[in-house]
Amino acid sequence: MSTDNAAHSVPGTGADPVAGAGPAASPGGDAVAGAVPAPAGIARVAIVGTGVIGASWAAHFLARGLDVVAADPAPGAEERLRADVAALWPTLAGIGSVHAGSPDRLTFTADAAEAAADADFVQENGPEREDVKRALFARLDAAARPGVVLASSSSGMAATAIARDCTAHPERVLVGHPFNPPHLIPLVEVVPGKHTSEQAVRTALAFYTAVGKKPIRVRRELPGHLANRLQAALWREAYSLVDRGAATVADIDTAIAYGPGLRWAILGPFANQHLSGGSGGIAHVLEHLGPPTEAWWRDLGDPSLTPELAAKLVAGVDEALAGIDHTALAARRDALVRLLLAAKADTDLP
Numbered sequence: 263m264s265t266d267n268a269a270h271s272v273p274g275t276g277a278d279p280v281a282g283a284g285p286a287a288s289p290g291g292d293a294v295a296g297a298v299p300a301p302a303g304i305a306r307v308a309i310v311g312t313g314v315i316g317a318s319w320a321a322h323f324l325a326r327g328l329d330v331v332a333a334d335p336a337p338g339a340e341e342r343l344r345a346d347v348a349a350l351w352p353t354l355a356g357i358g359s360v361h362a363g364s365p366d367r368l369t370f371t372a373d374a375a376e377a378a379a380d381a382d383f384v385q386e387n388g389p390e391r392e393d394v395k396r397a398l399f400a401r402l403d404a405a406a407r408p409g410v411v412l413a414s415s416s417s418g419m420a421a422t423a424i425a426r427d428c429t430a431h432p433e434r435v436l437v438g439h440p441f442n443p444p445h446l447i448p449l450v451e452v453v454p455g456k457h458t459s460e461q462a463v464r465t466a467l468a469f470y471t472a473v474g475k476k477p478i479r480v481r482r483e484l485p486g487h488l489a490n491r492l493q494a495a496l497w498r499e500a501y502s503l504v505d506r507g508a509a510t511v512a513d514i515d516t517a518i519a520y521g522p523g524l525r526w527a528i529l530g531p532f533a534n535q536h537l538s539g540g541s542g543g544i545a546h547v548l549e550h551l552g553p554p555t556e557a558w559w560r561d562l563g564d565p566s567l568t569p570e571l572a573a574k575l576v577a578g579v580d581e582a583l584a585g586i587d588h589t590a591l592a593a594r595r596d597a598l599v600r601l602l603l604a605a606k607a608d609t610d611l612p
Contacts, residue, residue, distance in 0.1 A: 303382055304328075304382040304383050304469055304472075305328060305329060305382055306328065306329040306330070306331065306380060306381050306382050306383075307323045307328050307329070307330050307331075307381060307382065307383045307384070307385060308330075308331050308332075308333065308374075308377040308378050308380075308381035308383070308384045308385070309323070309330055309331070309332040309377075309385055309387065310332075310333050310334075310374045310377060310378070310384060310385070310386040310387065310388065310398070310402065311333075311334055311386060311388040311415075312332050312333075312334040312336075312339050312342070312343040312346075312387070313334075313387060314442070314443070315387045315415050315440065315442060315443070315444060316332065316334070316343075316385075316387035316415075317342075317343050317346035317347060317350070318346075318350065318440075318442070318443040318444045318445045318446075319385050319387065319415070319440065319444045319445075320332055320343065320346075320347055320368065321346070321347045321350040321351065321354060321365075321445050322354070322444050322445040322473065322474075323385075323473065324347065324363045324364065324365055324367055324368055325351075325354040325355075325359045325360045325361065325363040325445070326359070326361050326363055326473045326474065327361050327362040327363045328363070328367070328473070329367045329369075330367060330368050330369070331368075331369045331370070331371065331377045331380065331381060332368065332369070332370050332371075332377065333370070333371050333372065333373060333374040333376070333377035333378075334370075334372065335372040335373075339370075339372075340370040343368075343370065344365070344368065344370075347365050347368060348365060350445055351365060353445070353446070353596075353600075354445060356600070357446075357600050357603070357604065359445070359474065374398060374401055374402060374405075375401050375402065375404070375405035376405070378401075378402045378405040378406040378410070378412075379405045379406065379407075381406065381410060382410060383410060383411055383413070383469055384402055384406060384410060384411065384412045384413065385413050385415060385438065386398065386399070386402065386413065386414045386415060387415045388414075390416060390417065390418065390419060392419060392423055392424070395414065395416065395419065395423075395424045396423070396424060396426050396427045399412060399414070399424050399425060399427065399428055399435060400427040400428055400429070403425075403428035403429070403430045403431060403432070403434075403435070404429075404430055406431075406434075408430075408431055408434075409431075409434065410434065411434050411436065411462050411465050411466050411469070412428075412434055412435045412436075413436055413437065413438030413452075413466060414435075414436075414437050414438065414439075415437075415438065415439055415440055415444075416437055416439060417439055417486070417487070417490055418485050418486045418487065418490060419437070420437070420453070420455060420485075421435050421436045421453055421454060421455030421456075421458055421483065422455035422456040422457070422483060423455075424437070424455070425455055425457060425458075432455075432457040432458075433457050433458060433459040433462060434458070434459065434462045435455060435457075435458060435462075436452060436453060436454045436455060436458045436462055436463060436466055437451065437452065437453035437454075437455075437480075437487065438450055438451075438452055438466055438470065438477075439451040439453065439487055440475075441489065444475075446596060446599060446600065446603075447599070448474070448475050448476035448603070449475070449476050449477075449478070449489060450470045450475045450476065450477040450478075451477075451478055451480050451487045451488055451489060452466050452467055452470070452477050452478065452479050452480065453479075453480040453483060453487055454479075455483065456483075463479065467479060496518075498562075498563065498564075498565065499562050499563055500514045501563075501565045501567070501571060501575065502562070502563020502564070502565040503563065504571075504574060504575060504578060505563070505565050505571050505574065506563065510578055510581075510582070511575065511578030511579055511581070511582050512578070512581070512582035515582065522534075527602060528606070528611065529611065529612070532544065533612065535547055
């Protein structure tokens with residue numbers, strides 16, 4: 263999940279709005295020949311809300327050669343943002359993601375409307391509260407030029423709800439949900455709302471592609487969009503297995519990290535299932551393993567996240583990671599993710 267729910271407070275498409283964004287890039291961060299061109303004219307991005315996700319987005323866009331104007335009314339927000347961008351810059355440079363960019367192209371205001379007024383694309387990163395987002399997007403919609411896409415990083419809310427108080431151009435509001443952290447993980451889920459125009463969707467998909475992301479279009483508004491729902495399905499059964507005493511937290515992490523997770527990081531579940539079927543492909547798998555799979559589905563757990571289960575999960579994680587520095591662990595994980603993305607960029611994998 264990826265919104266700046268608690269980091270800082272938040273200020274309250276004809277697609278010609280990415281000049282200066284450079285060529286589109288592979289997920290590993292290197293520019294690739296023949297990539298999808300960016301929409302003409304997107305040179306300045308507004309980042310509204312500068313917590314963890316907002317700072318990561320800001321660093322990514324700056325590295326891609328864009329001007330970034332950030333908005334957040336929280337005391338000390340500008341200083342924290344500039345420190346966060348500076349801390350992320352060596353990582354971006356190390357993975358080849360800096361394309362004529364500079365942290366010096368970052369400007370700051372406490373006023374979200376002021377940031378949106380001069381922007382060619384707006385990326386909002388506020389709390390996961392409908393009332394806050396509705397009020398904020400009403401201000402952004404009133405301030406931004408017609409045709410400028412207003413994208414929310416919301417990890418689970420619908421664009422239709424977010425745009426409910428937008429009276430000027432609700433057709434340019436959509437969800438552009440990144441995976442945390444946006445400067446490293448390529449996925450962006452683009453989710454249009456009931457009133458979102460096809461032009462806004464095309465602009466967002468082209469823009470995210472041009473700045474090195476891997477966008478997908480989610481074709482129905484659902485709580486949690488797509489990837490978070492898939493994660494939630496796995497967590498549901500993992501929590502149930504711990505609750506039933508079938509496995510420890512460490513066992514489940516090992517099962518995924520050293521089992522299907524290795525393949526899932528290379529290809530998705532359908533492609534892997536197809537390959538597992540040999541010459542018969544996924545049709546063979548469904549024919550021969552479909553009935554037992556349905557029996558497994560019927561036996562899957564339906565846990566409630568009671569205080570007792572939550573305590574059991576926390577204790578299991580504490581035991582599994584005892585004596586391990588969490589910051590160092592996250593850094594080692596992210597270093598391996600960078601190596602994987604670089605290796606994938608040198609292949610023709612889908």
